[in-house]
Amino acid sequence: MEFDGTHDEPTRERVARSILVNGPSTAAALAERLDLTAAAVRRHLDQLVAEGAVEARDPRSDATRGRGRPAKTFALTEAGRDNFDQQYDDLAAQALRFLAETGGEGAVREFSKRRVAFIEERFAGVSQADPSLSPAQVLAQVFTEQGYAASVKQLPLVNKQSVGDQLCQQHCPVAHVAHEFPQLCEAETEAISRVLGRHVQRLATIAHGDGVCTTCIPTVPTTTEKKEQVTT
Template identity: 80%
Template sequence: MAPGSDESTRQRVVRAILVNGPSTAASLAEQLDLTPAAVRRHLDQLVAESALEARDPASRGSRGRGRPAKVFALTDAGRQRFEQQYDDLAVQALRFLAETGGEEAVRLFAERRVAFVEERFAEVADAHPDLRPAEVLARVFTDQGYAAAVRESPVGDQLCQQHCPVSHVAHEFPQLCEAETAAISRVLDTHVQRLATIAHGDGVCTTCIPDPGRASGLPPVAATRSSSTTKKEKVAP
């Protein structure tokens, strides 16, 4: 196999982990249609380059015999293989903005930066009426380089951003994360909660989007109608 082909395959391996989170060699082989031996060779090289690190899998109760398969996760160096929209110059610019305009100026900048959420949400929702609101958001954020996906939880959906193009800047300026969370709340017209962020050392940015139906045990439509009825009863004379 030519060196260029090896590099292209390693990029596919890294992107698969970026999108899907820490993965085993077996799962990567299945996703990428490669042999387990080929995947392990690329994983070994990426670990040697400090792009990936091998971790023990999270314990989930009793396991059968044999050593559990290692999972491979991106390191900071691995994330830097992907284009960063912001670098040291952006950090310096925001520091200057904070010094000259104060915290309010940084907050206003952060709000302007995430204007794409509200600008694109309705457009994507109209183009894809089959998508749930959280899935629409995932499309919007993915288009901006966040590699976002949706996972279901007992109380609703979780918007998971496997990549954050502003993570290095947001580590020093959390207003960027706060503005994202606020924009998500506005387009969904509901309170959401940020559970984790890449900027603060987590493997993925995770935002909890509650679903009244799942939280109450009712189907979503029934829960919405029940909520609406309750509100009407409260305001009735």
């Protein structure tokens, strides 16, 4: 995403960053979030779309908006994400290719595990610093510290009871490299599972074209966990 050097540049970057941090957003949501008029936001969005940094998406078929048609959402494109902390993707990919050629698949997996060591190293400290945080919220803070712009959403209730949370990462510093080396995503998911002591499920990844990385974190024991509880 390249800006044209006009006086609109700072605001346009704020619009793009808001989409990065909060995920695909409508013009109305951006206007409220940034304290701008809807007309101003649309003008910036039009320019970002023209630059190829943002794309307009049709609303989901189940979206509701009262009267009128549901509003379109705007999401960062791959080119738009390039502007945020991904200048060294080519070098990183070359290094991993060399590692794979010289050390094999095992070397890539070991590197991937070491890269996400921060998850286990920081989890206990963040949790102890703020006991009010849920495990998912602790993870979100740990990932945000590393530039992932993470947040937590509650999964839909089942029989009026919570069944878990969804960890959402609006940004991935290694998305382009992970597209070629999925071991990076796999190691991340495995580390999350280890710190929580239960199975988690990766639902989507930016590396594979989704707008956000999402991981389902159940709050109820899995079938395997229930069996272990009965036998202990």
